[in-house]
Amino acid sequence: MSDVRELLGRAAEHAGQPVISTEGVYAKAARVRWRRRATVAAAAFAVVTAGAVAVPGLTAQPKEEQASVAAPAEPAGNSGRAKKLVELLPKGVGSVEQVSLAVIIKHATRQQAKEHPVGPLDGQYAVRRDGGVGYLVIGAMSGEQVRKKSGGFEPADNICKPATGPRPTDCVREELPDGRVLTIWSDSMNYDGTPKWGFELVGRLTMKDGGLLAVRDSTGFRADTSQGPLLKNTPLTRAQLRTLMLSPELLPKK
DSSP: OOOHHHHGGGGGGGGSSSSSSSSTHHHHHSSHHHHHHHHTSSSSSEEEEEEEOOOGGGGOOOGGGGOOEEEOOOTOOOHHHHHHTTTSSSSTEEEEEEEEEHHHHOOOOOTOOOOSSTTOOEEEEEEEEETTEEEEEEEEEEEEHHHHHHHOOOSSTTTSSSSOOOOOOOEEEEEOTTOOOOEEEEEEOSSSSSSEEOOOEEEEOOOOOOOEEEEEEEOOOTTTTTTSOOOSSSSSSSSHHHHHOOOOGGGGOO
């Protein structure tokens, strides 16, 4: 499970000393040895985000780098990854804005928050709906990156049935006709740390060459610096998350 969180946390790992480290937030889960062995094939997504973040506000991100559009309305006059993502999202999701979790979580500077995306839509996106704020975090890794992150361990074949340790909640593994494997599960995010994250869905698509696409579908978090209350439900339903993860637009170009 740690591989997904590491992936989603990758965007912030160059941001210097965090107020609350990703490792601290997931320390409780990280103590379970089986998670390391399951890295790429094991259960939990790293939100291209870091798991623990304090969200000061969007003004911390350079205005010219923000892309805010409403889904699924036609985002006339907007550009960037947020606009492209909105085109893939279903009606009623809410407004979608690309944010920097390195800035939000670790108060990084623009230079420190520089991203190194692998996939065309890799990034962190705030989703606003009915007064609440949730997050979609998308991140891809090449097979080589996955092997390095896993410390040389072979990925677990089935995240839903780990050799040791707890089974992810509501875990569903789907073998696709082309050889890829899609796994989606639920996470209550009941971990020690600040801020306190709300319920989320986690998805991981494993490629035949060992590459990985991970998405974190989060209801948001509670903290003094939060951008708004938790969403009542995750930005995407489980079915909608599955559809998004199978969109070729999210995959790195070969």
